[in-house]
Each structure stands twice: as C-alpha cells, then as structure tokens.
Amino acid sequence: MKKISILVVAATALLATACGTNREKALAEITRGEDSLKMDGLMYVSDSMAGNRMIARYEAFANDFPEDTLAPKFLHAAADISLNIGDASRSIALLDRIINDYPQYNDLGSCYFDKGRALEEAERYDDARQTYEEFIALFPDHVMANDTRSMLPFLGMSADSALAQILAKQAATNAE
Numbered sequence: 631m632k633k634i635s636i637l638v639v640a641a642t643a644l645l646a647t648a649c650g651t652n653r654e655k656a657l658a659e660i661t662r663g664e665d666s667l668k669m670d671g672l673m674y675v676s677d678s679m680a681g682n683r684m685i686a687r688y689e690a691f692a693n694d695f696p697e698d699t700l701a702p703k704f705l706h707a708a709a710d711i712s713l714n715i716g717d718a719s720r721s722i723a724l725l726d727r728i729i730n731d732y733p734q735y736n737d738l739g740s741c742y743f744d745k746g747r748a749l750e751e752a753e754r755y756d757d758a759r760q761t762y763e764e765f766i767a768l769f770p771d772h773v774m775a776n777d778t779r780s781m782l783p784f785l786g787m788s789a790d791s792a793l794a795q796i797l798a799k800q801a802a803t804n805a806e
Contacts, residue, residue: 681711684711702731718751749761
C-alpha cells in the first residue's frame with residue numbers, strides 16, 4: 631500500500647511538472663511569435679499567414695489551459711488579429727467564446743464592442759446593432775460607450791450618407 635501511495639505522489643508530481651513545462655513552452659512560443667510581429671513596440675500583422683499562425687498559438691494555449699487567466703486575453707488577441715486580416719467570422723466566434731466561457735474576464739466590455747465591429751465588418755448590421763446596444767446596457771461607463779451611442783444612428787450607412795444626414799440635421803438646427 632505504501633508503494634502505491636509513493637507511486638501516486640510521484641506520478642502526480644511528474645504530471646504537474648509536465649503541465650508546467652508545457653505551459654511554459656506554449657508561452658515561450660507565443661512570445662516568440664509576438665516578438666516576430668512587433669514593429670516599433672506594437673504587434674503588427676502584415677499578412678494573413680503570419681496572423682493565422684499567431685491565432686493558432688493563442689487558440690492552442692486557450693484549448694490546452696482553459697482555466698489559465700491568460701486564456702481569455704489570448705483569445706481576445708486572436709479575435710483582434712482575425713478581424714485585422716479580414717476574417718470577421720472567426721473574430722466573432724472567438725469573441726463569443728470569451729463572452730460565453732469567461733464572463734469574469736476583466737476586458738469583457740471590449741469584447742462586446744469588438745464583436746459589434748466584427749459584425750459590422752461582416753455587414754450583419756442588425757446583429758451589430760443588437761450587440762452594441764447590449765454593450766451599452768452592460769457597460770454604460772466603458773470608455774467606448776458614449777462613442778457607440780453617438781454612432782448607432784449611422785450604423786450600416788456609407789460615410790457619405792452619414793455625413794449628409796449630419797449636415798442636414800445641423801442645417802435644420804441652425805434654421806430654428
């Protein structure tokens with residue numbers, strides 16, 4: 631019985647060490663990937679192939695270590711890269727994953743806002759409006775909440791149409 635207990639303790643210690651090592655390897659790989667994409671201290675994704683490699687690293691970490699506090703942060707970074715390389719659908723899916731799986735994530739408000747942007751990019755304006763309204767309701771004091779309230783009436787409009795509406799409203803106000 632004593633030998634079994636010692637084996638269990640030894641196996642548990644070995645497993646814990648292996649998990650820590652795997653986490654450290656994953657973090658090192660992420661750091662190397664981020665460093666290779668940095669320009670002037672900011673991460674810059676110049677092509678979709680490099681972006682997809684980084685997204686895969688972030689997602690692998692979140693899949694392998696879902697309870698790690700870095701998991702939602704990495705998924706958020708992956709969603710940002712996805713949107714920047716033109717993959718709005720993937721960005722939406724990643725942001726939904728954070729919203730659903732990590733409700734205590736400290737930057738959840740930005741996830742809602744970013745999801746609205748991704749939905750706009752995908753030209754899903756009704757869904758974008760709903761997401762922005764949810765964002766405003768849940769995070770009324772977020773740094774982007776006022777700007778979001780201001781832009782909602784122009785959602786889905788071309789820049790020219792939005793400008794024409796603003797100018798018409800301003801002219802009507804001046805005429806009063």
